[in-house]
Amino acid sequence: MSKSFVYISLVLIMLIWGLNVTAIKILVEHFSPVTLTSFRIFTAGIVVILILLFMGELRKLTWKEATYIGIAALFSVVAHHLFLALGLTKTTASNAGLILGLIPLVTSVLAVIFLGNRFTVFRFVGIFLGFIGVVFVVLNGKSGIHHVSIGDVYVFLAVLSQAISFIMIKKATIDARVMTGWMLLFGALLLFFISLWMEPNGLSSLAHGTPSLWMIFLASAVFATALGHMFYNKAIQHIGAVESAIFINLNPLFSLLGAYVFLGESISLTQMMGFILIVIGVVLGSGVLDDIGALMHRSKVMGKKC
Template sequence: MWKIYGMLTFVMVMWGLNLPMLKYLLQYVGPVTMTSVRIFTAGVTVFLILCALRIVRMPRRAEWKYIIPGMLLNVVGHHYFLNNGLTMTSGTNAGLILGTGPFLTAVFSSILIRVFPTKIQWLGVFLGLAGVSSVVLADGGLSGISRGDAYVFLSIVVQVLSFLIVAKAAATLDPRLLTAYMLILGGSTLFMLSLAAEPGEFAAFASVPPTFWLIFALSAIFGTAVSHMLYNYSVGKAGPTKAAIFMNLNTVVALAGSALFLGEAITARHLAGLLFIITGVLLGSGAAEDVWRKRKERAAVKAEECG
């Protein structure tokens, strides 16, 4: 299991750094056009890796019912909302909002399999939402919610739902191969959308600086291809809820990356929001209850031994 934990830690660092990288790339090319090419590049990268590992095969008919909805949620929906949102909000705000992923995963997992969250998990949900609200509502009530903040939140909602599909698909289809098909099909779908939403924007690639291509390659290969492949593999092994616990690290790295590379200020309000989110993660994901239960079990065993 430590191998899985190591993979998840690497993925969260890559996802956290990917946020300021995306923010940089979006200065030069429209959000849908840029992300469609980036995602398709990531899909080709994953296929090349899997070809080297000799685990590529055509999906069975029954497996397409996971690939198509997984692609629409995990790739098209998530990246469409995330990249459009990043053009309208800060990387710092986006990082904090993405920090709601762990407890959203816990809640959706519980509700969809008819096992409802405990009172402590619900407390975690509200603490996490309070942390996000302290950031995005600070500029004046509901009017403080920017369209970009709403888009980023929608991006994490659809991504969380996709993790449940990945967990089910892992029973017959290698999650890494599922990732490859989702990225290729999702990138192609996003490109078709870009032709309607951003006509002529593809020409913008001709005038970008050399640094753009370096950041583009890092984002496509490590921030998306390798990271999505490893995360979906980890979800298949550890389950969506346990894997999602690590997403709080994503938030921390995103905040640090936005401050370091984009020059965005981290205020006391952001730090307070981060504290609420991490507390919400620990409670909402059930991690705190697991630790408490294990301590009680160990104490009971010691009491029996002493008795």
């Protein structure tokens, strides 16, 4: 798998994930969010398992692998999707999309802590700017921290959970596609039991779906959750957690556009300023400029040797 193919795939995934924020926003307004999320992820898991069966790549797991997948599923599937679904019932799709753009930054910080990546001046500045960007987004022009929505807090917890899962996937020795399928199924089952406790009438809410809502449900489950996570997790193992996460800075842009076109949400100047700060923070915090500087230094050294 060439890097150019991986990069093109990641851009397409970001487009799908950005629009998926709008899709989930629509779905959670009509169904009980946790119940819906468990069924959406279970559907995605079945799709991935069927693809792996067709490709002949599905195999039995060792006890150690199953334990690792279970722990990763708690962060990648249960915590991330639970907090995202709950967050979207309390905040706008555009705000959620912008906050989700922090995933590369948080992943970069965790990579420094758990993977031994270098913590440079650029990364420190990036983390600071990214934080300021989020403050712009969640306050959205209002004064005082009391205006921060609980939905924005939930979405940030979804960001943290996803970043932790990316670090775990990078460290895993299991094929990312196999890991994705079992993570989705295991996580969906846990979410379903959580939904029975949190939403006693959740199953009955599914009876009120229209054909158009179920089309959105299937598109979200198959393209965004199943194929999206399958390819993204493979990219993590191929080019690294931090480099893959850099592409998520495209997610807020597509989320904003999706919320504007399909939900009629306005895009404020404050949100755009927050978006710009988050993107700058992502570029700096993810270590892109450090990598460019190192490459230029090596080129100079090689030039002198020649």
